[in-house]
Amino acid sequence: xDNNKIVGSCLCGKITFQFVGPIKVFQYCHCSRCQxxxxxxxxxxxxxxxxxxxxxxxxxxxxRFELPNTRHFATTFCKNCxxxxxxxxxxGKAFVIPAGSLDDDPGVRPIHNIFCAxxxxxxxxxxxxxxxxxxxxx
Ligand SMILES: [Zn+2]
Ligand SMILES: [Zn+2]
Numbered sequence: 001x002d003n004n005k006i007v008g009s010c011l012c013g014k015i016t017f018q019f020v021g022p023i024k025v026f027q028y029c030h031c032s033r034c035q036x037x038x039x040x041x042x043x044x045x046x047x048x049x050x051x052x053x054x055x056x057x058x059x060x061x062x063x064r065f066e067l068p069n070t071r072h073f074a075t076t077f078c079k080n081c082x083x084x085x086x087x088x089x090x091x092g093k094a095f096v097i098p099a100g101s102l103d104d105d106p107g108v109r110p111i112h113n114i115f116c117a118x119x120x121x122x123x124x125x126x127x128x129x130x131x132x133x134x135x136x137x138x
Contacts, residue, residue, distance in 0.1 A: 004020065004021060004107065005018045005019070005020055006018060006019055006020070006021075006102060006104045006106050006107075007056075007102070007103045007104050008085075008086070008097070008101040008102040008103055008104075009101065009103055010058075010078035010080075010081050010083035010085055010101065011078070011081040011082075011083045012078060012080050012081035012083070014057070014058040014061055014078065014080050014081075015055070015057060015058035015059070015061055015062065015078050015083075015085060016055075016056040016057045016058065017053065017054060017055050017056055017085070017086060018053075018054050018056055019048055019052045019053045019054065019086075019095070019097065020052050021048075021052070021107070023046050023047070023048060023106060023107075023108050024047045024048060024049070024094075025046070025047040025111065026044075026045070026046045026047075026099065026106070026108050026109060026110045026111060027044075027045060027047075027110055027111060027112050027113065027114055028042045028043065028044055028045075028110055028112075028113045028114070029042055029043040029045055029113075029114050029115055030042045030113060030114065030115045030116055030118055030119040030120070030123070031114070031115035031118045032118050033067065033073055034115075035118075035120055037075050037084055038084055038098070041119075041120045041122075041123045042113070042119075042120075042123075043098060044098065044099040044100060044110065045096050045097065045098060045099065046096075046097040046099055046106060046108075047094050047095070047096055047097075048094065048095050048097065049093075049094065049095070050088060050092065050093070050094065050095050052095070053086065053095045053097075058078070061078055061079045061080055062076055062077070062078070062079070062085065063076065063077045063078070063079045064076050064077075064087070065077075066090055070090065071090060071091060072089040072090055072091055073089075073090070074087045074088070074089065074090055075087055076088075083101065084098050084100075084101065085098065085101055086098065086101065
């Protein structure tokens, strides 16, 4: 996976983007900030260099929030549908791509968990739970 274009979009589809490899890191982040931003147990983030990334459509609909008194953390979202989207770190040194926003398989898999010390108290590993292939019939 080197020069393949990987495409992503928000839920409403008005914003689309692409990036090319190589992917530096693919990781789950359990920090409290990522829990807030994703509304979930952890973020699933791919890290690349800014030169590898391009917005394709809908850039005017992007919202950005930079967390005060932090060196890196920011968020980007679609103002129309609220989806969490790729964001440039405040340092400008990296793009963080939420893997759930991708429309293609990035071809790599997560390699580690970070900020496990901040893990949600209620978190259980996926494999420890019963699995249904779709919404179970009640
Ligand atoms: Zn949207
Ligand atoms: Zn985090």
